[in-house]
Amino acid sequence: MPRVTPGSTAAAAALALLALAGCAGDDGDTGRGAPATTTTATSDTRVVAPGRPGETADVIEPGEDIEIVEGGYSEIDVRFVEQMIPHHRQALTMAELAADRAQDERVLLVADRIIAGQGAEITVLENWLEQRGLPVPPAGAEHDHGLPGMITPLQLEQLTNTSGAEFDELFLTYMSQHHAGAIEMADAAVAGGTDQLALELATDVSVTQGVEIDRMREILDTL
Incomplete structure (x- = not known):
């Protein structure tokens, strides 16, 4: 009977995702998974x-x-969804600064795409948790810069206090870092998750934000 067994690389990536929130156990330890x-x-x-x-x-x-x-979902799915929400929220906070601070039109377009794409994804992620009776991360959780790629409150303040060409360069640098962290989280979820929607979301994050990183680096090289 055909079966799929995750390899060692996938298992390592999945464990890395669990470790982000200090969770070293499996589904049985947390009780937050649901069997298929x-x-x-x-x-x-x-x-x-x-x-x-x-x-x-x-x-x-x-x-x-x-x-x-x-059906069914795992602790890895839950961790990915609940951590991607504050991660996306911080990206929106950063992108919304561009409207009255950015100088380069290309930076404004990047920011607008991030707001449109990640804003919609936050709604889907929140609904995923609510439909499973799981709590949605409260407002302010985006200040937990322990997640991959998250910028610190000091860096966010620095970004807020700049404008023009200086803002453009800092925004592209910080957002590229932020996207790279999201891809790290998404790839771990793809490697070890089980829920179909969560896997689709993780795959979309990895692909979309990879393309956006390439675009932001191109703009940085021409500023």
Whole structure:
């Protein structure tokens, strides 16, 4: 029966995500995961079952048994969602400063895309927690700069107190750092998570913010 077993790299990345919040245990220690429902069926046609991101697909021939897994989420999924919310909130705070401080039109466009994209994602992330009866991180949690890429209150104050070309350079530098941290968190979630929506969100964060980092570095090189 085809099964997917995470490799050592995926397991290490998943453990790294748990460690961000000081959690060294597994789902049994926290009790915040929910088991998936698994049923077995016999395939009557040839089926190609997509693998997880980065893995090859399984081919199921007629007459073979196949596992159908529905629902369920893990501690890794929960940690990713609840930590990405304050991470995104800080990105919005930084991006909103650009409206009356940025000088370069390209910086304003980057900031506008971040506000539109991450603002919508925050809503999805909050709904994910609420639908599972889990608390949404309170306002102010974005000041926890222990998460990867988060800037410190002093750095945020520095950004707030600049304008013009100085703001543009500092904003692009700090936001590139911020995005890189989000990608680190997202990649760990993709490697070890189980919830389909959380995996899709993590994949989108990794791809989208990777593209934005490249764009911000291009702008930095021409300032």
